[in-house]
Amino acid sequence: MTDRSLANALRERLGADALKRLHGLRRRLWLRRSMRSATFALAGALIGAALVQLLARSAPLELAPLAMAAVGGLALLGWAIDSWRRRPSLTETARRADAELGLRERLGTALELVAAPSDGGPELAARQLTDARARLGETELDAAFRPQLARRPAAAGGIALALLVVLAVWPNAQDSVLRDRAAAREASRQVAERVEKVAKEAEDKNAAAKDPRRDKLAQELRLLARQLREKGDDRQATLARIGSVQEELSGLADPQATEKDAALNNLARSTSRAASGQPEANPDGKAEQAATDLEQLGEKVADLSREQARERAAALRQAAQAGAASHPEIAQRLAEAADALQQAAQTATEQNQAAAKEALDRAADAFRKAENERQLQREVASAQSALQEGSRQVARSGQQQPGASGQPGASGQPGGSGQPAGSGQPGASGQPGGSGQPAGSGQPGASVQPGGSGQPGASGQPGGSGQPGGSGQPAGSEQPGASGQPGSGSQPGSGSQPGSQPGSGSQPGSGGGSTARRIPGGGLRTGGFTGPTQGNKAFDVTGLDDVFAPLSRIGKPGDPSFIAGQGGEGGNEQTGEGSGVGLQNNPAVPYRSVYNLFRDFANNQLDRQQVPITLKDLVRDYFSRLEPTTE
Amino acid sequence: MTETLAAVDRIEPERFAELAGTIEREVGRFIVGQQQLVRQTLISLLAGSHALLEGVPGLGKTMLVRTMAEALELGFSRIQFTPDLMPADIVGTNIIVEEGGERKFRFQPGPIFSNLVLADEINRATPKTQSALLEAMQEHRVTVAKQQYVLTEPFFVLATQNPLEMEGTYPLPEAQLDRFFFKIDVPFPSEEDLMAIMERTTGTAQITVGKAASGADVTAMQRIAREVPIATHVMAYAIRILRGTHPDTDGAPELVRKYVRYGGSPRGAQAIVLGAKIHALLEGRFNVAFSDVQAVAAPALRHRVILNFEGEAEGISTDSVVRAIIAETPTEAPE
Numbered sequence: 001m002t003d004r005s006l007a008n009a010l011r012e013r014l015g016a017d018a019l020k021r022l023h024g025l026r027r028r029l030w031l032r033r034s035m036r037s038a039t040f041a042l043a044g045a046l047i048g049a050a051l052v053q054l055l056a057r058s059a060p061l062e063l064a065p066l067a068m069a070a071v072g073g074l075a076l077l078g079w080a081i082d083s084w085r086r087r088p089s090l091t092e093t094a095r096r097a098d099a100e101l102g103l104r105e106r107l108g109t110a111l112e113l114v115a116a117p118s119d120g121g122p123e124l125a126a127r128q129l130t131d132a133r134a135r136l137g138e139t140e141l142d143a144a145f146r147p148q149l150a151r152r153p154a155a156a157g158g159i160a161l162a163l164l165v166v167l168a169v170w171p172n173a174q175d176s177v178l179r180d181r182a183a184a185r186e187a188s189r190q191v192a193e194r195v196e197k198v199a200k201e202a203e204d205k206n207a208a209a210k211d212p213r214r215d216k217l218a219q220e221l222r223l224l225a226r227q228l229r230e231k232g233d234d235r236q237a238t239l240a241r242i243g244s245v246q247e248e249l250s251g252l253a254d255p256q257a258t259e260k261d262a263a264l265n266n267l268a269r270s271t272s273r274a275a276s277g278q279p280e281a282n283p284d285g286k287a288e289q290a291a292t293d294l295e296q297l298g299e300k301v302a303d304l305s306r307e308q309a310r311e312r313a314a315a316l317r318q319a320a321q322a323g324a325a326s327h328p329e330i331a332q333r334l335a336e337a338a339d340a341l342q343q344a345a346q347t348a349t350e351q352n353q354a355a356a357k358e359a360l361d362r363a364a365d366a367f368r369k370a371e372n373e374r375q376l377q378r379e380v381a382s383a384q385s386a387l388q389e390g391s392r393q394v395a396r397s398g399q400q401q402p403g404a405s406g407q408p409g410a411s412g413q414p415g416g417s418g419q420p421a422g423s424g425q426p427g428a429s430g431q432p433g434g435s436g437q438p439a440g441s442g443q444p445g446a447s448v449q450p451g452g453s454g455q456p457g458a459s460g461q462p463g464g465s466g467q468p469g470g471s472g473q474p475a476g477s478e479q480p481g482a483s484g485q486p487g488s489g490s491q492p493g494s495g496s497q498p499g500s501q502p503g504s505g506s507q508p509g510s511g512g513g514s515t516a517r518r519i520p521g522g523g524l525r526t527g528g529f530t531g532p533t534q535g536n537k538a539f540d541v542t543g544l545d546d547v548f549a550p551l552s553r554i555g556k557p558g559d560p561s562f563i564a565g566q567g568g569e570g571g572n573e574q575t576g577e578g579s580g581v582g583l584q585n586n587p588a589v590p591y592r593s594v595y596n597l598f599r600d601f602a603n604n605q606l607d608r609q610q611v612p613i614t615l616k617d618l619v620r621d622y623f624s625r626l627e628p629t630t631e
Numbered sequence: 632m633t634e635t636l637a638a639v640d641r642i643e644p645e646r647f648a649e650l651a652g653t654i655e656r657e658v659g660r661f662i663v664g665q666q667q668l669v670r671q672t673l674i675s676l677l678a679g680s681h682a683l684l685e686g687v688p689g690l691g692k693t694m695l696v697r698t699m700a701e702a703l704e705l706g707f708s709r710i711q712f713t714p715d716l717m718p719a720d721i722v723g724t725n726i727i728v729e730e731g732g733e734r735k736f737r738f739q740p741g742p743i744f745s746n747l748v749l750a751d752e753i754n755r756a757t758p759k760t761q762s763a764l765l766e767a768m769q770e771h772r773v774t775v776a777k778q779q780y781v782l783t784e785p786f787f788v789l790a791t792q793n794p795l796e797m798e799g800t801y802p803l804p805e806a807q808l809d810r811f812f813f814k815i816d817v818p819f820p821s822e823e824d825l826m827a828i829m830e831r832t833t834g835t836a837q838i839t840v841g842k843a844a845s846g847a848d849v850t851a852m853q854r855i856a857r858e859v860p861i862a863t864h865v866m867a868y869a870i871r872i873l874r875g876t877h878p879d880t881d882g883a884p885e886l887v888r889k890y891v892r893y894g895g896s897p898r899g900a901q902a903i904v905l906g907a908k909i910h911a912l913l914e915g916r917f918n919v920a921f922s923d924v925q926a927v928a929a930p931a932l933r934h935r936v937i938l939n940f941e942g943e944a945e946g947i948s949t950d951s952v953v954r955a956i957i958a959e960t961p962t963e964a965p966e
Contacts, residue, residue, distance in 0.1 A: 105921060
């Protein structure tokens with residue numbers, strides 16, 4: 001019999017009031033069961049949440065809040081389902097009420113008699129129903145089925161709650177790991193966007209050129225971007241991936257790309273001028289313009305006078321000679337074109353004119369090829385720049401320590417003590433010693449940095465006075481050339497005297513941390529130098545300010561060339577001794593004579609190391625401004 | 632005529648409790664204390680069955696039956712069982728009588744032909760004699776010389792046995808024990824009860840027992856007792872208790888598994904349910920409660936549970952087994 005039909009029968013035989021009271025008892029019983037079930041659910045949720053919190057303490061668990069919410073949701077769902085399933089029927093309510101109210105099974109029996117009237121004698125059954133109705137009417141419903149909490153689950157839930165409170169108050173060391181991961185992931189995402197942009201540009205530009213190297217470049221970048229998006233929360237792995245791609249890109253990069261770029265501009269400019277005969281042609285030195293000019297020259301070979309052809313051929317030959325070092329193929333083609341042009345001018349035959357035109361076209365193709373190569377190098381450089389910037393961004397992500405701003409790394413302290421890269425590149429500043437190579441075997445130490453402590457001879461040219469160059473100070477750490485400035489001794493040095501340069505240099509604590517990879521950390525270099533027994537000549541520093549203008553703008557926070565420092569591996573102590581025969585140097589060395597050395601060294605360093613393009617441009621601009629003008 | 636008989640045979644349910652209360656009061660005037668003994672004996676009587684009283688001599692077993700017979704206005708006979716007692720001594724026999732100059736056999740009813748029969752020290756008789764009594768108990772009739780004789784109703788046998796004297800006795804086999812509705816232990820009176828017994832039996836006062844009910848009343852009470860409704864879950868509880876006496880039943884208590892050889896028969900459940908119905912009426916209710924089942928479980932089952940050797944050796948009582956079953960059998964599934 002269903003509850004509804006039983007209720008109808010009850011209303012008929014026991015009365016509406018009895019049925020109402022039974023419904024009231026059922027609601028109260030349901031409430032008790034729901035509360036009991038809620039106790040279990042709450043305890044389960046609290047225990048689950050506490051377990052999740054404990055787990056989140058032992059390992060970085062990004063999904064901890066979600067897991068706790070899921071536990072709570074599951075508990076709520078379980079409670080709802082359990083409460084619904086435990087909704088008591090009228091028969092069940094009657095039986096429970098008998099036990100709860102001490103009715104001695106009156107209600108349960110009455111409901112069965114109502115449901116199955118044949119059970120028992122009619123007289124006794126009627127008596128029983130009357131008795132049950134009377135006892136039910138006397139019942140105080142408020143006393144029945146008071147809500148109860150399950151004690152054990154409640155106790156367990158209380159313990160779990162206390163544990164949760166403690167865990168909530170107690171700092172979680174894994175939070176910093178999670179923040180770090182999130183920051184790394186965000187940084188990786190940004191880097192991935194940047195890398196994808198570069199890849200797209202490479203693909204777009206390669207649509208016409210069809211250069212497989214560009215395809216490879218774009219493919220590598222796409223792959224990297226995907227990896228960064230998928231697994232960007234591991235900073236070290238991300239840096240490793242970026243570094244790996246950087247290594248592969250370095251295979252595509254031409255170390256002489258910048259020089260070739262400038263040389264190509266010059267070559268294109270001179271070629272255009274030679275081909276067009278106009279001195280102001282192609283002022284920007286565009287290779288495509290040069291190719292066009294060559295093709296146009298080929299078109300009008302027949303129209304050229306012999307003199308004009310000879311002049312153009314000579315000019316082309318001159319341009320070829322000028323560009324032979326940087327672009328031998330173009331130079332070769334230009335030379336061939338010049339020869340063909342001159343030949344055509346001399347013979348004026350159509351065959352030679354056609355050959356000249358063909359040679360000029362080949363030269364034009366060589367220019368276009370070089371231009372394509374230049375574009376590739378630029379894209380590679382752009383990609384490298386993006387990767388380097390990205391690696392720096394990833395490395396700095398999530399780091400809120402002051403060290404992120406790049407403390408000087410001279411002290412070699414990890415992290416915040418890193419010296420700005422600008423000042424941490426003493427190689428350039430240490431180069432002034434190049435001109436002052438210690439005499440004889442006086443290369444002190446095995447310092448990688450030229451002009452390091454072991455190259456005191458810059459100014460330490462054993463002059464006539466026999467004074468140790470630069471008062472024997474090793475190249476300074478902050479401004480290495482200062483002590484290495486070529487001395488201008490007042491007295492001619494006695495170069496014939498054997499000089500003794502037992503140089504000793506030490507570089508403790510060099511390589512102060514830098515977040516930028518492969519940026520050589522600057523080191524505080526101290527070293528003693530015992531120069532020749534005779535001092536230098538008198539020293540004149542007039543007019544040298546322009547040459548050694550301090551690079552104060554480099555390496556300051558906010559400067560585009562600024563690179564955050566990172567803890568390095570500590571410096572190497574380098575000591576060495578050198579001894580040799582001193583040379584009789586001039587008391588004053590014009591910077592024109594050493595300019596090329598400085599410039600070449602700087603270019604080499606820029607090419608060999610991962611230096612931001614902005615910094616490269618800065619250095620090159622610096623040397624461009626210093627470039628001696630031909631007077 | 633039929634309607635008149637029906638009217639006579641039928642009483643109001645409220646009258647049942649009233650009559651039973653009167654009987655208990657009248658018997659209680661003579662039997663000091665022993666309320667449980669009196670009630671269980673009365674339940675056996677109202678169930679239309681028989682009871683086995685076990686107790687040491689001198690506790691008033693015979694007096695109880697005699698007093699109850701007096702209070703119920705029923706015929707009473709006592710049979711003292713001895714080893715030489717023959718079945719005919721119980722059921723009766725045909726004797727030759729001379730009537731009208733003719734000699735013929737006439738059945739001479741034995742003491743079994745009474746309403747209340749006291750079979751005193753039933754275990755002293757031989758099994759043959761015991762079985763004659765037990766057959767009459769079961770069938771409510773006897774057969775002599777191929778002639779059946781129906782016993783008068785109400786027919787109620789109260790057998791007693793002494794648990795101490797085992798020599799020269801013939802213990803009732805389990806199958807015959809099963810025919811007793813209840814096995815009622817007669818406890819030793821408390822100090823207060825003994826004091827009252829001394830005062831009543833050693834003084835000059837003569838206590839008389841009034842008539843509380845007639846045989847017709849008893850028959851009517853027996854009929855109405857069976858009409859008491861019992862809910863399904865209460866009956867299921869009684870059955871679970873009976874099944875709990877079987878050691879091979881799932882969920883049987885450890886005590887049962889360890890010390891019980893055989894559990895109760897379905898007669899045990901019948902005794903529980905019927906006894907519980909009467910108990911409910913005696914309590915003034917018109918339905919059976921779990922408490923009624925628990926109240927009659929021990930007398931209904933104690934002689935139906937057969938202990939094994941370990942149980943006997945350990946001195947385990949069947950009462951303790953039944954108590955364990957009741958304690959471990961839930962009335963309903965817990966909340």
